[in-house]
Amino acid sequence: MDIRQLEYFLAIVDRGGFNRASSALYVSQPSLSQAVRALERDLGSELFHRIGRRAVLTEAGRALIEPAREAVRSLETARASVAAVHELREGRLDVASMPSQAVEPLTSLVSGFSRRYPGVSVVIKAAFTSRDVIDMVRTGAVELGLLASSGPVSDKEVASHPLGRQRFVLAVPADGPFAGRTSVHCRELAGQRLIVGQSGTGMRAYVDVLQEQGIELTVAAETEHRVSLMPLVLAGVGLAVVTDAWRDVVRRLGARVLDIEPEATLDIALVSRRGILSPAAAAFVRAATAAPDR
Structure with a gap:
C-alpha cells in the first residue's frame, strides 16, 4: 500500500x-x-x-475513507512542514465555510492571509450547516472550517476558535415595507413573506423560532443557494432574514438593511481538528484569532 x-x-x-x-x-x-x-x-x-x-x-x-483521509492529510502536513522552512512560500489550505460566513468574515480572513502568504492557495469548500462543517473537519476532508451556531461550539469533536458574533438583520427591497426605518421589531414581521434557508442553518432556525412564538408569517421561498437570495428579494418575492455579514452586499445591490429588535445573534467560530495543524492552518488560525475587528 x-x-x-x-x-x-x-x-x-x-x-x-x-x-x-x-x-x-x-x-x-x-x-x-x-x-x-x-x-x-x-x-x-x-x-x-x-x-x-x-x-x-x-x-x-x-x-477506509476516514483512515485514508488521515494518512493523506498527514503526508500533506509533512510536506507543508518542509514548506514552512521556506516561510510558507507555497502550499494549499482547505477551508470549509457556511454560505453567509463565506461572505464575512471569510473574505477578510483570506484577504489578510493571502497578503502575508501569497504563495499559499486557499481552497474554499461549501458546507450548508454547522454539522456539515464539523464533519468535514473531523474526517479530514478539510483542515479548517468556518461556521455559525446558536451557541458556543463544543470542543468534543473539534477544536473551536471563537471569532465573535453576527446579529440578524432584515434585507428589504428599496421600495419594500418599513420605508424610512433603520430597525424593525421581530413581531412586525407578522404577515410578511420571507425567503429562508434550508433546515439546519441559523437563519432558518431564527425564523422557525419566530413562528413558534406565534408570529404568523409566510415562507415565500426556501433556498439552499445563497446566490439566489438577494435576486429573490430584489424581485419582490419576499424579505430575507440574514446575518450582518450581508449588510454591505445588500446595500451595494440597492436594497435596505434593517436591524431586527430585540437583537439576536449567532456565534461565529473557526474550527480545526485536534492535534498538530499544518503550518498554513496554524498561521491562518493565529491570524484569525488575532484580528482586532473580529
Missing part, C-alpha cells in the same frame, strides 16, 4: 466514480483501476462494487 493508492481511492469517492476521478487526476482509467485493484489485494478486501459504469462503496470501502 502506498499513499498514491489512497489518493486515487479518495478521488473516486469524492468524484463519484472512476471516470471523473481519472479526469481530475490526469491519469488513464486503466492505470487508476490497476492501482485500486493493487490496494484491494493489499487489504484483502474489495473496496467498490463495480456495477456497469458505477462504483459503489463496499462496507470495507466505507471503513
Whole structure:
C-alpha cells in the first residue's frame, strides 16, 4: 500500500466514480483501476462494487475513507512542514465555510492571509450547516472550517476558535415595507413573506423560532443557494432574514438593511481538528484569532 493508492481511492469517492476521478487526476482509467485493484489485494478486501459504469462503496470501502483521509492529510502536513522552512512560500489550505460566513468574515480572513502568504492557495469548500462543517473537519476532508451556531461550539469533536458574533438583520427591497426605518421589531414581521434557508442553518432556525412564538408569517421561498437570495428579494418575492455579514452586499445591490429588535445573534467560530495543524492552518488560525475587528 502506498499513499498514491489512497489518493486515487479518495478521488473516486469524492468524484463519484472512476471516470471523473481519472479526469481530475490526469491519469488513464486503466492505470487508476490497476492501482485500486493493487490496494484491494493489499487489504484483502474489495473496496467498490463495480456495477456497469458505477462504483459503489463496499462496507470495507466505507471503513477506509476516514483512515485514508488521515494518512493523506498527514503526508500533506509533512510536506507543508518542509514548506514552512521556506516561510510558507507555497502550499494549499482547505477551508470549509457556511454560505453567509463565506461572505464575512471569510473574505477578510483570506484577504489578510493571502497578503502575508501569497504563495499559499486557499481552497474554499461549501458546507450548508454547522454539522456539515464539523464533519468535514473531523474526517479530514478539510483542515479548517468556518461556521455559525446558536451557541458556543463544543470542543468534543473539534477544536473551536471563537471569532465573535453576527446579529440578524432584515434585507428589504428599496421600495419594500418599513420605508424610512433603520430597525424593525421581530413581531412586525407578522404577515410578511420571507425567503429562508434550508433546515439546519441559523437563519432558518431564527425564523422557525419566530413562528413558534406565534408570529404568523409566510415562507415565500426556501433556498439552499445563497446566490439566489438577494435576486429573490430584489424581485419582490419576499424579505430575507440574514446575518450582518450581508449588510454591505445588500446595500451595494440597492436594497435596505434593517436591524431586527430585540437583537439576536449567532456565534461565529473557526474550527480545526485536534492535534498538530499544518503550518498554513496554524498561521491562518493565529491570524484569525488575532484580528482586532473580529
